[in-house]
Amino acid sequence: MSNLVVSNISDGTTSVGTEYVVNGSAKVWCALNDNNVLAQSFNISSITDVTAGIVDYAYSSSMAGAINAITVGANDNNYGNRACFVKGNTTASATRTVFIEGNATTVEDDWVNITVHGDLA
């Protein structure tokens, strides 16, 4: 593998330091469907189907700490009044999402997507 070593990236008018680009990249991402198929992923070693509506995501390369900027999205083709959250079990090497209905019961969904930004270990 060859390396391109540059300190700034420029479009000819404005420039930005490469450390902003590298540090600002998502460190983990995953798009998971309800058949437990990881359709798109990076830096995930496995997912665990915990119960209906609850999924754990294990990272291959850990984050520096447990507090990271985690964005979660979900969609269900048939139902509304649902929400997806990051649950409190998040660590530097894994996170958990939970998908609930309006009455707070966990339910299955069609897709869950997560993205993690932060510093790597």
Add this chain to the structure above:
Amino acid sequence: MTQHLWERLLEAKSRLKPVQSKYRVLFEDPNAPDEPAKVLVPDPNFMAAGLAGGYLSPIETYLRDRDVPDGEPKEHPYAEPIGPQDEETLIEYLIQKDICPSIWRDYQGNRTILKIVPVEMIPSDRSFRNAWRIAQ
């Protein structure tokens, strides 16, 4: 200096075709006996990197890193990568890395609480997902 694991994974993703594993890991938590069986699904990019070799860090580094507090330097990001592994070895790697040791190492009871199964054995009908248990 060894390349960071995250960069190695970027390279692997750009070069290798994802590999869907033939296996799943079913397990139960002995500390939560009322919870249903959990299903671990290997990531296709992880499997591709492990089968190809030259990308993943040794499992021992993850096990040692469990005792390293957050914010302290971890061993696995800069460890020398391991060579090609077969699929069964990668499943054992994931069990040690992603499942709590109280399940795969410390459990002394009589119940079967962890099983590697072909993917076909996982029910496709999820209507009763919260009642799934490992058959004894």
